[in-house]
Amino acid sequence: MHHPPTDVRPSRYSFRLADNTNTNVEILEASSGFTETGFKVWVAAQHLCELLCRIPSVVSGQRVLELGAGSGLVSAVAATLGAHMTASDRPELLSHLRAVAAHGAATPRFAVVPLEWGSDSVPWPAGHFDVILGTDITYMNDCAPLLTVLSTLVGTSGAVVLLAHCVRSPEQAAGLWHTMRQRLGGVVWVYDGYDVLAACYDASRHDVQAQGVITFAYGAACPAKGTHLSASYELFREKPLLELSALVVKREERLPGMLGPFLREESDGS
Incomplete structure (x- = not known):
């Protein structure tokens, strides 16, 4: 039986926009309870909100x-944008x-639907959404x-995923x-967060930017030049994580359309 926490109360968040004005939202949040992950705002969510507010497009x-x-x-911040x-x-x-979606001003309201990742089917065809967002949903080893x-959701469409x-x-x-x-x-x-990811491969780094956030992007094809994603894509192409620790990465391989390091299993033997 799932029991929601008893300390859920309004929390106000403010994020700076590119024009130096602020966008403000109020949500309902629990102040404690690690296991109640659906009721608490984590670091990656705040980080992605800051990114979206800097580039609302x-x-x-x-x-x-x-x-x-x-x-x-x-969702509330994206709706305000x-x-x-x-x-x-x-x-x-x-x-x-749903309580959060109906809370506060009308501007940040949004639709709410059920979706479990292990279910047999996704209720929308590829390309139904232009952008898919996720924050702190990649903490498990088996994703x-x-x-x-x-x-x-992406298929061969022009949809883009951002995972913080x-x-x-x-x-x-x-x-x-x-x-x-x-x-x-x-x-x-x-x-966003190239330096954070690069630090994860550096055996000499013991701090590894604890609580640092990496925002991964994923699409069916390279983003078109001039789009809001092309600048980050071109920048990453210039720095494809070449200086990596031999303790983790045995070699760097390029796959068609892919960038970055290729990790081999230690049992590879070569």
């Missing part, structure tokens, strides 16, 4: 889906998400169900990057 006027929306902060916003999560969290959902990942373990972050490159059939690159 990422979501403005777009059909946007948030996976694992949890507290609803990212002009996104046609849909938030999704496990069925047991939907009542809380296969999530990556399957992402592949289905909070680094709690360098090994897990490096492994996530490797898994995404192997299992996602399009183009994967670092939209």
Whole structure:
């Protein structure tokens, strides 16, 4: 039985826009309870909100889906920036998400739908959404169900995924990057946080920017020049993580349409 926390109360967040004005949202959030992840705002969610507010064109006027929306902060902020916003999560969290969606001013309101990554089908065809967002939903070692959902939602369309990942373990972050490159059939690159990802491969680094955030981007093809994603893609092409620790990376291989390091299993033997 899923029991929501008893300390849920309004929380106000403010993020600076590119024109130096602020966007403000108020959501309903629990102040404690690590296991109640759907009721608490985590670092990656705040980081992605800051990114979206710096470049509102990422979501403005777009059909946007948030996976694992949890507290609803990212969905509320994206809605204030002009996104046609849909938030999704496990069925047991939907009542809380709906309360957040109906809370406060009309501007940040958004639709709420159930979506479990391990289910047999995704209820939308590829390209139904222009942008798919996710924050702190890649903390598990096995992300296969999530990556399957992402592949289905993107397909061969022009949809773009932004996943904000909070680094709690360098090994897990490096492994996530490797898994995404192997299992996602399009183009994967670092939209923001290149230095954080690079630090995960450096055996001499012991700090590895604890709580640092990497925002991965994924699409079926390279972003068109002049779009809001092309600048980050071109920048990452210039710095494809070449200086990597031999303790983690045995060689650097390029796959068609892919950028970055290729990790081999230690049992590879060569």
